[in-house]
Amino acid sequence: MPQRRVVTGRSQEPRQRFAEELRLLRAEKGVSLRELAERAGWDPSLFGKMENGHTLGGPEVVQALDQYYGTPGLLLALWELAVADPTxxxxxxxxxxxxxxxxxxxxxxxxxxxxxxLQTPEYARELLRRGGLTGDELGAQVEARVGRREVxxxxxxxxxxxxxxxxxxxxxxxxxxxxxxxxxxxxxxxxxxxxxxxxxxxxxxxxxxxxxxxxxxxxxxxxxxxxxxxxxxxxxxxxxxxxxxxxxxxxxxxxxxxxxxxxxxxxxxxxxxxxxxxxx
Missing domain, CATH: 3.30.870 (Endonuclease; Chain A)
Structure with missing residues (x-):
């Protein structure tokens, strides 16, 4: 089983770090996206988008990759960091x-x-206020949410x-x-x-x-x-x-x-x- 890599020295941005690790692990295995899909399951286009940073995939996909690469918990931990990143x-x-x-x-x-x-301005305001927004930012977010109803x-x-x-x-x-x-x-x-x-x-x-x-x-x-x-x-x-x-x-x-x-x-x-x- 390969050793866990030290995050320091690689990308510190969670999403990029996750995609980078996916690319490195596949390169070490020496398999194509199609071969990876055949052995780990799922669709090769999904793995390609994950490696390019276009999507993070879901936890089931990441767990399957952890199992295939022999890195139990590593990719899932990086995925959780990427999902939680506010930026x-x-x-x-x-x-x-x-x-x-x-x-x-x-x-x-x-x-x-x-x-x-389907929210009224009053509902949106109380909900957003409970989420921590105040002042001008709260007013702007309420206005934006109400404006969406035009569709x-x-x-x-x-x-x-x-x-x-x-x-x-x-x-x-x-x-x-x-x-x-x-x-x-x-x-x-x-x-x-x-x-x-x-x-x-x-x-x-x-x-x-x-x-x-x-x-x-x-x-x-x-x-x-x-x-x-x-x-x-x-x-x-x-x-x-x-x-x-x-x-x-x-x-x-x-x-x-x-x-x-x-x-x-x-x-x-x-x-x-x-x-x-x-x-x-």
């Missing part, structure tokens, strides 16, 4: 925003908060399907009046011809996307990409085979959710239960 997160999110602006359809599963495109309007709007966990609708804002306004806005949007909202009840139990906020975007060229986000980072997934696996998981979650009509009725029940007066 790379901002760049990946910037790429996602460009793709969102040009998308013709979107599918999303939200386990913990309402989808950004759902106009003559040729984005087609959106949003599956939200029941827990999202049972986690109110601090101000009851603002929470009622959010529920009313969600109910109104769910009645639009281009927006479909489905509620996944807690009684549905565990599923393949339990802790993962997942978004799929389809562009005018028909290509679909995914944005997968956890509580600490996000990843833009463009490799076809990986996107297809995520889509299969999404479809299974959709099968567990209430129908659109049942979901609107659920939202209306939440409205009936919501207090009318703002907190003092």
């Amino acid at each position: 790379q997160f901002r760049e990946r999110y910037r790429q996602y925003m460009v793709l969102e602006a040009g998308a013709v359809s979107m599918w999303q599963y939200s386990p913990s908060v309402l989808p950004g495109l 759902l309007l106009g003559e040729d709007p984005l087609q959106l399907r949003a599956i939200v966990s029941e827990s999202v609708l049972r986690t109110p804002l601090r101000n009851p009046g603002e929470w009622r306004g959010q529920l009313e806005y969600l109910d109104m949007m769910a009645r639009g011809h281009n927006v479909t909202v489905q509620v996944l009840l807690l009684s549905a139990g565990l599923h393949a996307l339990t802790n993962t906020d997942t978004i799929f975007l389809r562009g005018v060229d028909g290509q679909t990409v995914a944005w997968v986000e956890t509580g600490y980072s996000g990843e833009l997934v463009q490799e076809t085979a990986t996107v297809e696996r995520l889509l299969l998981r999404y479809d299974r979650v959709r099968d567990l959710a209430l129908s659109p009509d049942e979901s609107r009725q659920f939202i209306e029940r939440m409205l009936e239960e919501a207090p009318c007066e703002p907190s003092t």
